[in-house]
Amino acid sequence: MKKVCCVLLSALSIVSTSAIALAADVSVETTTLLGIAQRDVSGASKENILPATQFFGLQADSLADGNLSLHIYGWGRTDMGDRSYSTDKNSGNLTYAYVQYAPDYANASVRAGRFFVREGIINEQLDGLNARTDLPAGLGLSVFGGATVHTAKLVGEGSDGKGDTLYGGRLNYRYRGMLEVGVSGVFESEAPELIAHPAANYRRIGADVWLAPLKTVDVIGHSSYNPETKKMAEHSYLLNYKPAREIVLTGEFNQHLEQSYLYAWTMFSGATLNPDYRSTSFGLSASYEINKALEVAADYKHYEREFGGANRFGGDMRVHYKDNTIRGGVGYHYLGADEGFSITPYTSASYHELRCYTMRDSKNYFTAIDLLGNFFEQKIYGKSSAWEANASVGYHITPGLALSGDLSYGRNPQFIEEVKTILRLTYNMNYPGIGGKK
Amino acid sequence: MSNRHIGISFFMVAALFALVASCAELKSIRGLPESHPESLAVGQQVSCAECHDDQQSGTLKAFDSFSHTSAFVKNHRFYAASDDQLCSICHKSSFCTDCHTNKVEMKPSTKYGHRPDREMQHRGNYITMHKIEGKIDPASCYRCHGRSNNERCVACHK
Numbered sequence: 001m002k003k004v005c006c007v008l009l010s011a012l013s014i015v016s017t018s019a020i021a022l023a024a025d026v027s028v029e030t031t032t033l034l035g036i037a038q039r040d041v042s043g044a045s046k047e048n049i050l051p052a053t054q055f056f057g058l059q060a061d062s063l064a065d066g067n068l069s070l071h072i073y074g075w076g077r078t079d080m081g082d083r084s085y086s087t088d089k090n091s092g093n094l095t096y097a098y099v100q101y102a103p104d105y106a107n108a109s110v111r112a113g114r115f116f117v118r119e120g121i122i123n124e125q126l127d128g129l130n131a132r133t134d135l136p137a138g139l140g141l142s143v144f145g146g147a148t149v150h151t152a153k154l155v156g157e158g159s160d161g162k163g164d165t166l167y168g169g170r171l172n173y174r175y176r177g178m179l180e181v182g183v184s185g186v187f188e189s190e191a192p193e194l195i196a197h198p199a200a201n202y203r204r205i206g207a208d209v210w211l212a213p214l215k216t217v218d219v220i221g222h223s224s225y226n227p228e229t230k231k232m233a234e235h236s237y238l239l240n241y242k243p244a245r246e247i248v249l250t251g252e253f254n255q256h257l258e259q260s261y262l263y264a265w266t267m268f269s270g271a272t273l274n275p276d277y278r279s280t281s282f283g284l285s286a287s288y289e290i291n292k293a294l295e296v297a298a299d300y301k302h303y304e305r306e307f308g309g310a311n312r313f314g315g316d317m318r319v320h321y322k323d324n325t326i327r328g329g330v331g332y333h334y335l336g337a338d339e340g341f342s343i344t345p346y347t348s349a350s351y352h353e354l355r356c357y358t359m360r361d362s363k364n365y366f367t368a369i370d371l372l373g374n375f376f377e378q379k380i381y382g383k384s385s386a387w388e389a390n391a392s393v394g395y396h397i398t399p400g401l402a403l404s405g406d407l408s409y410g411r412n413p414q415f416i417e418e419v420k421t422i423l424r425l426t427y428n429m430n431y432p433g434i435g436g437k438k
Numbered sequence: 439m440s441n442r443h444i445g446i447s448f449f450m451v452a453a454l455f456a457l458v459a460s461c462a463e464l465k466s467i468r469g470l471p472e473s474h475p476e477s478l479a480v481g482q483q484v485s486c487a488e489c490h491d492d493q494q495s496g497t498l499k500a501f502d503s504f505s506h507t508s509a510f511v512k513n514h515r516f517y518a519a520s521d522d523q524l525c526s527i528c529h530k531s532s533f534c535t536d537c538h539t540n541k542v543e544m545k546p547s548t549k550y551g552h553r554p555d556r557e558m559q560h561r562g563n564y565i566t567m568h569k570i571e572g573k574i575d576p577a578s579c580y581r582c583h584g585r586s587n588n589e590r591c592v593a594c595h596k
Contacts, residue, residue: 029532031549053544057532061472073532077543085543086589093541096531106467107523108458110451116531116538118522125540125586129447131454132523134467138497143454145447149540152589155596162585167447172520177494180520196596202585210499210520218503220516234577238516240509242502245487248509256577265584267595268576279577287508295483297508303574310574316508318555324482327555335570343569351570355561357554361481370554372562386563392552406551412563422551 025061027430030054035084036421050081067104071115072097096125107140108133117144119170120184121206121224121234125149126166143169148188154267156196161266163189163202172208180210191264200271202264203227206234216242226260229275233260246289252301255280279305293321308338310349328358348378366404368392386412394424402426468495474527481555483507511557515581540586 037049057073076092083089098113111130116123119132119142128146135141145167151160165188172182185205193199206224221237239251256262258277262270283301290296300313314333320326333353341349352375359368373387387410394404406422458464478484483506490501504510504517504524518525518534525534536546537559547558560568572579583591 071531095535095539105469106464107469110455118518120519129451131451133458136463143450151540151586152592155592174497177499208519238513248507250509261577262580265580267588285509341573349570368552368554386566388562390551394552404552410563412566414565
């Protein structure tokens, strides 16, 4: 599989070069990263890690009659030192690869290949087909089906616990820019039998809503139902209130019936969770753009599970001036949590988090410094904090090609000391920005 | 069973495609452009209202609803659920798959170590912090690690 991916990626590079030769509307993006890390694992010897990772993306637009496009993205990694990730010295994955046919009306499109679908309560990756279109009278329809994209096998099992095929879709109705309601569902074929984990079929249906009764207010959210447990799985709603252009106030509410929502999370035996356990959270946030250069925000969120409650609150400040070439931010958050949320065998899960960063871009250079610290109320594995400092320096060789290097140093309960260096070469054929020619 | 599923979905997709290709009424429904006509600079909180006054054409929602305030970025899942088509006029799939994918070995904050201004999950020493965060809000983890991207997890979670 790993070899296949490496071969595939090299093949893709060749294909892309020939695609450029075909002079369609092609854009290529690549990121090459060479990591150099030394870590001191508690109780073990020092490890020297030297992985080289290649990300590769290609998009070819305006093919055939002009409505056809090709989209590909993937990565490969090879270790030149001690093993960096899994037991494999080489690894890779095809993130997506699909052709899309999209005529210029009704937001209609057909996709074939490996891609992601995000429709209502659905967020899936599959190898298959997807077609969608707007219909007269404000209606819209999307359907998809195909083979499941499998993930890593569960420990001691011959599979990841997912069925092999998947299908579903969404029907929606829109009224002007004020209201949208949708119903969606996703059905996976029978889950495979497992030895030590519960087999759980993945099926979910749900409804979503978007309501903007006034220019300043909107409510967005969804609820879903698990036909396997015959119970509701999730309620998730967001309220936005923008009394003025510079001010955004939000309120959110989430509730999950744990067994029903996490049913197919076989790694954590979701299907065997107590059917009555709920987790509920609600939050409030406010942000205020004082002027073009300065924004402040505050947030609060309360979490409630069967074994306790937790509160998180804090604030952030962001600055950006000189046309965004100088940016910075500071933030502080506190999580105060009941004992039930602590790491075994400790009794406190509460901690403070402090973050600050600053960055500077110029025509030729870009630099960034980032500091993050977590300070625990009770020591974890003998440490009272986990922190990391990262410095990055880069140079634009051409507008589309940039070379940068990061150096990071950290101390934390997991590794006594962690030093990481990364060399990064990024190439983006259509550099200018986001949107435009993409 | 599996073949039947594929059969059903193939049929549905083909039927919808036939509808799209043949129905003259659909051709009169205006769609979004393939890409956003204006290229926007990275590294800013895009305010749609800066360039679009709030008139909506057809069933398009108010532009300003999509202004990338910090609240929008934190809550983008609500917007992506019904307007993925709109997102894709500016964002390639790869923009989303930096954070949402089936298999990757690198945290997005490492891939983009030169972009501390971005709102990336798991900065710092997340191996330690996740043992608390995973208990506080497991549903949020399920969204990305539930049915995908679990190679790292199975090394410790049996």
